[in-house]
Amino acid sequence: MAINKVFLFVPNLIGYARFIFYLVAFVSHSMGSWQLCMGFYAIAFILDEFDGRAARAYNQSSNFGAALDMVADRSATAGLCLILAQLYPKYLLFFIIAIALDVSSHYYLIYATGMLGKASHKDSAQWSNNGLMKLYYGNKTFMDILILGNELFYILLYLNFHLIDWSFKTNNFDLNILSLLIIFCLPIYVLKQATNFLQMQNAAQEIAKIDLKENNQHTK
16 A cells, blocks of 8 residues: 655654654653753754744645644653653642643644634634734744743753752852753743643633534524
8 A cells, every 4th residue: 555645745754753853862861861861852852943944845734744743742842841740759740730731722722723624723823812822823933932932941940950060150159050041931931831821711712612603503
């Protein structure tokens, strides 16, 4: 049986490579090499920028590729959060909530996108009534900043656990560089979580509107 050529689109091949790099990163962590873990994780994260460019360059955009990209992102974030929960056991509940919010918000969004007959989940900027969501999905620069800040927050937490001596003293103050970077990324991270929550809320409202409309039609 012939292989569907969509599976072999260049951006999708990049997507498969991302999965492999993420898997190797997590295996490296489990084997005690945090340096390799972060190295492979960073490569996979950077490749996320190139699958979209490849799709546009080769005219190979696909629904399968969009799903592959989102599954890779959600899987990677969940995996890193699980590792962080292991490193910071006191914050286990925080990381559980972060994973649940990330996965559920994107699931609701994709479900609503399909029910509304939209081509892409990014079209939600057209049907969302929330200004932050319109900005998030309507302005790629703003979206990229929030996504990057979200990932950097988790990565910095991971590095902070292993590079506890990465600090310098000035005017009798002992400053931890990673801690300062974490504090810097924190507002961006919080804003990204806010978009996840609003994304889930807006999508749930759209699904409920469709349900109400169908229910009214059935009762007439």
